[in-house]
Amino acid sequence: MTDISLKLSAYLDGELDAAEARSVEAMLETDPALQAELDALIAADALANDQFDAQLDQPVPLALAQKIKALPVGSPPSRPASRPVWGALAAGLALFMFGGMGGYVLKDRISPAGLQFAQAGWLNDIADYHAIYASQQRHLVEVGADESDHLKTWLGASVGADFSIPDLTGFGLTFEGGRLLVANGKPVAQLMYRQADGTVIALCLQSIPDGDTSSPPAFRQQTIKGFDFVSWQGGGAAYVVVGPGGHSGLADIAAQAAREV
Structure with missing residues (x-):
């Protein structure tokens, strides 16, 4: 993500001061490509939020619910510190959210480059x-x-x-x-x-x-x-x-x- 893309994200979130906001607006007026990028950010955020809201109404898959229910309340001191159960669960949940087990879309989603994608704020x-x-x-x-x-x-x-x-x-x-x-x-x-x-x-x-x-x-x-x-x-x-x-x-x-x- 380029510096101007990050600045667009901050602009949409209302995080720029007045002078910086005016600078971005001036560039938007003269740069159709930049305006198109801004419109794409807004449209993508709206779509992702709609998908996220829709997923909240769907039940958790039975297999995942059973695994969570079966987890012990605590871990004994002798459990190897290199692979704590909650770390494994977190990794599994992350794969579930990002992978093909239902197509969940996170509200604070991450781009292929690993950076947070801008929200319309x-x-x-x-x-x-x-x-x-x-x-x-x-x-x-x-x-x-x-x-x-x-x-x-x-x-x-x-x-x-x-x-x-x-x-x-x-x-x-x-x-x-x-x-x-x-x-x-x-x-x-x-x-x-x-x-x-x-x-x-x-x-x-x-x-x-x-x-x-x-x-x-x-x-x-x-x-x-x-x-x-x-x-x-x-x-x-x-x-x-x-x-x-x-x-x-x-x-x-x-x-x-x-x-x-």
Whole structure:
């Protein structure tokens, strides 16, 4: 895996500072091959996650379950240290997970070169959350819009980034409230808006190190798991507006949100 591939992985995971992220985005705008590599990383991660989730619903093969059940609770001191039973079990499980005994795909998979393959990071997690919560009616949010001051204080402290709640009524969006999520192992503030026809648009933010408050945001559009995303960074946080695939005006909504958040 090349240095730029590793940097793409860090970019997707939100691990780059603002200056490094802008550098990657500039290269993506002028290098179609690099953009194709980024799209392939996102698509491969989504596919692997879907396969991993599907495997969780399948039973453990009987032969493996019997071997695990037959293992002793402890090992006597005289057992040779060079081949502990748990080491053998771990090796067997690794072969099972990677080999042909069911085709399991690990979430943190390894490439043929032995390096970890990049994951789509927090945006992939946001897509999963949006698929669940956008269909909710009564329980769309955890804290309602009538407690906006509390929402800003609570989520701001939890995420580690101050923010304002953008007014998106000009796009026919009513602010419904928000909730706390966890994406890529870090807290995320999610603000939910709804159109008159029931369409839900979410604005999510997560703190990042070394945020740049001086430069205008660089917006990035992509589709993940059937949802459209417009993401950007600024002021010590990473932001994303997410809506259903093909939603018109999502980029304009993101631009307005970036000005007010």
